[in-house]
Structures are given as structure tokens and as C-alpha cells.
Amino acid sequence: MIKFFRKIRQKLLSENKFSKYLLYAVGEIVLVVIGILLALQINNWNQQRIENKQEIEILISINDEFRYNLRELDRSIKINKKVAQSCLELTKLIRLDSISKVPEIVDSLLVNIGDFNSFDARIGVTEEIVNSGKLSILENDEIRNHLGNWLKILADDEEDVLFRSDNYTMNLMPFLMKRFPLSNGELTKKLEFDKNNYLVTYKEKSPFKMNLSTEDLMQFENQVWHHKHNHDYVVINELNIRDFVTTTIKMIEEELNKKK
Template sequence: MEFFKEILTIIVGILIALYINNWNEDRKDAKYINKIFVSMDKELKESNDDIKKKMPQQQTLIDTLGFYKKNDSISIFDVMMKVNGVQIPQIRISSWKAISSSKIELLEYERVSALANIEEQKELLLSKTQYLMNFLYPNIKDTSFDKKELIMFMMKDIMVTERDLQKEIEMAIQD
């Protein structure tokens, strides 16, 4: 009987230690998640602000290309110089990348889904921007109507992606 009391005391001690350890881990995880959320919200707000800042500049590029597209004495380079080049927003998602590679299980599904959508939209924006740049550089001295119009189309397509990204960001910030 004495043996069972000692065993029971040891088992209760182990269970208490496990409970305290789990409680401490949960507390640390909650603190970590709170810091990540603060950081994510800050990054998303900065990204959203950058989109809002760059879209009028992009519209100016489209309008300027439209104004000069029939003028074969004005090159794409000339237009780019008039509007200070192509302005693309910077989308910041470092906090999401950090948690998605380590403790993603701590986030609720809706938050994971929203942030994954933002990451996909960011990749799509990068892809479209890269495609535009790959087209621009070899054609920078071109003065043709068709190429100016194609750049306008690509910029409009980039802006559609930015608007979609902006909607995703605004929904994620509200959560």
C-alpha cells in the first residue's frame, strides 16, 4: 500500500509538472502570436498605403502613354522620363512568411487563408511586373503606337491585380 502512495504521489507530481509546462507553452505561444499579429498588421497597412500611393503614379503613366501613343517622335524612354518610370508598390509579408514556416498551426484557418491569398496576389503582381520589365527594356527606344498601347494594357492589368491585393489586405486588416 505504501508503494502505491509513492507511485501516486510521483504520478500526480508529473501531471502537475506537465500541466504547468503546457500552460507556460500556451502563454508563450499567445504572446508570440500577438507580436506576429501586430507586426503583420503593420506590414499590411504599409503595403496598403504604398498601393494607394503608387496607383495614381501608374495612372499618370497610362495617361501619358495614351497622350503620346500616336506621336512617333516620342519614345517609350521619353514617356518614362516624364513620369519618373514605372512605380510598383512594395508588398511586405515577412511576418506571414515567418509564422507560416514555423508555427502556422497557432493561427485560425480564416487568417491563414487570407494571408495565403495575399501571398499569391503578391506573387502574381511580381510576375506581371517582371513581364512588363522584360518587355520594356528591349523596347525602351521604340516610338510605335502598338508598343505604347501594349504597355498601357500591361499597366492596367497590374493595377487590377493591385486592386485585388488591396481588397485582400483590407479584409485581413479588419479581422
């Protein structure tokens, strides 16, 4: 093709057709520019196609991760609501002065209030996308902003989880260990993850009895309340996180449907 154009130019020059040569030269430049623009446009189309494919893959991966987190949240919320309910039932028994009358129920409730759960979010995909800058590939501004807040929300929740755990370990447990035969909880304990019954537990009750004075009863109520108070923050956080997760899933799936 280049050889063909060269011959035309040489012919026009040899025939002293300078005006036609200039016109031809301009036309050739225009053709070259058009060719460059077409090449750039084709390259842009290919690049856009690659980014669209990457975006869909990213959205699918994030959606899978958030759906996993939704299942884990539902499990954690269910467990933690049981803990809060057990705190309420213990408080009721304390106020009725019935603690010593139903020791088996108390043993079970003491196990329950210590069986709190912490939501352990799966963040590998989202963290990698945020830290690598791939978040910019997503066209939807709302989804980008949503995902940008995700890790901060989890960090805020972690503070309340740690506070609850520290209070239970350093305050409530020392109080209980001085006044209750906690080993009786072994008779009712069932760990959720022990699906094959590998757990070996005590078979007999402790020979020791619970021992609470009137002053202890008030302190017991306060300890249970404080545990529930700290625990409530975790429960509310998880419910709010669940709303965030379900909203994110809805946004992502709507975006994926647009791109089909």
C-alpha cells in the same frame, strides 16, 4: 515529505497491518500520479501562455508589415493610374491627328507613360514566419491560409511587372527614340523622390522635331495601346493585392481584439 511517508510505511509493516499498508501504498501512488498530472497541467499552462504571447507578437509584427505595404500600394496605384490616363490622352491626340500641334503636351505625356511604378512589398516578417514554421502558432486557420498565399500572390504579380518593363524597354522606347526629341521631357520631369530638388535638368528644348508618317501614327497608337495593355495587368494586380492586404489587416486586428 518523503522521509515522513517512509516512516508511516515502516510503522504499518512493523505492526503487521498489511491490508492498511496496501491501502496506504495505493493512496501514495494516487497522490504521486495527481502530483505528476498537476505538474504537467502547470507546464501546459505555462507553455500555452508563452505561445499566446508569441502569437500576439507575431500578429502585431505582421499587422505592422501589412500596414506599411498598404501605404506603398496606395502610392504605387496612384502613380500607375496616372500612367494609364496618360496613355489614353496620347491615344486621343493620335486619333485627332494633333500630335504635332501640341508638342509640349506630348512631351509631358511621354514622360508620364514611362514613369510607371512597381510595388515593392516588405515581406521580411511574413517570410521569416512562414519559412521557420511559426505559422503553426497562429490559432486562426483563415489567417494561416491567407498568409500562406501571400508570397505566391507577390510572385505572380512580379511576372506582369517584368513583362511590362521588358516591353517598354525593347519595343516602345526604340520606336519613340527614332521619332521624338525625348530630351524635351526634361523640361517637365519631376522625380517624386527628389524632394530637395537635387535633379539637374535640361533648360532648353531640343532643336529636333518630332517626325511621324501616317504609318507611324498607327504604329504609335499600337505601341501606346500595348504598353497600356501590359500596364493594366499590373494595375489590376495591385488593386487585387490591396483588397488582399486590407482583408488581412482586418482579420489580424479582429484576432488581436479577441485576445485582449
